[in-house]
Amino acid sequence: MPTPRDRARAQTMTDILEIGRRHLAAEGAAALSLRAVARDLGVVSSAVYRYVRSRDELLTMLLIDGYTALGDEVEAALAAEPGDPVDALRVLGRTLRGWALAEPARYGLLFGTPVPGYHAPAEQTVQSGTRLIVAMMRLLGAAHAAGALTEPDAVPAASTALRADFAAIRAEFGLPLPDWLIARGTALYAGLIGAVSADVFDMYGERTFADRAELFEFQLDGLLGIVGAHPDRRAAPVRAGR
Template sequence: MAGTPRERAREQTITEIIRIGREHLAVEGAAALSLRAVARDLGVVSSAVYRYVKSRDELLTLLVVDAYSELGDEVDKAVVSAGADFIMQYKALARAVRGWGIREPSRYALLFGSPVPGYRAPAERTTGPGTRVIRALVDILETAYRTGKIVPREQGEQGEQGEQGALRPVLADDLAKIRAELDLSAPERLVVHGVMVWSALFGAVSFEVFGQYGENTFTDSAGLFEQHLEVHVRLLGLE
């Protein structure tokens, strides 16, 4: 750890505050987080903890960035481990998201559940970490398209999707901005399918993490998730 002894001590204290914050998040939920309670578990008076974390919102931001960063690290590692096959890269990404969400339900809920009343995440601190998973997905699709591993459906068979309608003008404008911002060569239709898969992936994980399927509806939730992934792969044209 770089820096002066004082700076290192400060970083260690903040790391400990985040660790304790995680524990409180798991037990009490985000809305009930309290710096006073964190200070108590840290073994300092409440006024002392404010030298490191100014408010409950600051603590929430630390926890949000910490969770996004850990999820992003796991996704990146999984994608690299999947090798050069784009189907396996996407499935590795999706399985990493699911695995992290099931293992860290309270932190998943902080990121993808109901907003915490009164809290607004500062974009300048959370946008970068918070977009790592979607950027990883974009990289997979863009590279697959550039190397000829994806044939957009409008150029191939319509199959089970039926006729492809024209994009709505406002949606087309939004997609053009996204493609320009991310410097994408992938066509708009593929970008739309990428957005659908992105939302479908997190929808499937959220249903499982938050128990939305019901307690005994599916006996093999992992198998159901794999079925989701097969549909995603077909929609993306990776088959």
């Protein structure tokens, strides 16, 4: 059972994370400062180091927090999906975009420009950081097993090294995906991140598209075509936001 001291420490860590999120949104990841966090926490700067040892540790905390929030959002949306894996891939894309537009600073930390001098510790961030792609790969596996994806007519021959990489991914996910679908799955993932980033970071320009949600539906349609989704199984566009 947690002691009062344990509860107090947990509350302080929660407060530090919340302050870190506010600073991330206001000033950006590169400008994060433990001294500023300590000021907002109402303690001397040396006291905050009892909880967070460095700016890099705070960044890691914020990364895990962001990946966890995104993963929870995606999993909740998929749990409400009736079951068609192609439709669920659309839900995944829409949910990613919706979360990113609502949390642009956190999205930018996860998928934007790397913070100079910071290297995320894989042993701490991989589990939370791969939840989105794990969900996507499982849906691709379900769609393939259901016969909802068509193999392209011409598939380039992969090198021995690349085939070994594909085999390692198959083993990691425990899914019998063919090489072509793993390769195109990476294109789907990169395309989703690219489309969402272009929207969140306003790469189009303010007046280029009147309805970016409608544009995103066309982008989703094209990206699902990359992995072989049958055109007659694609859902009617749904307005997803801005």
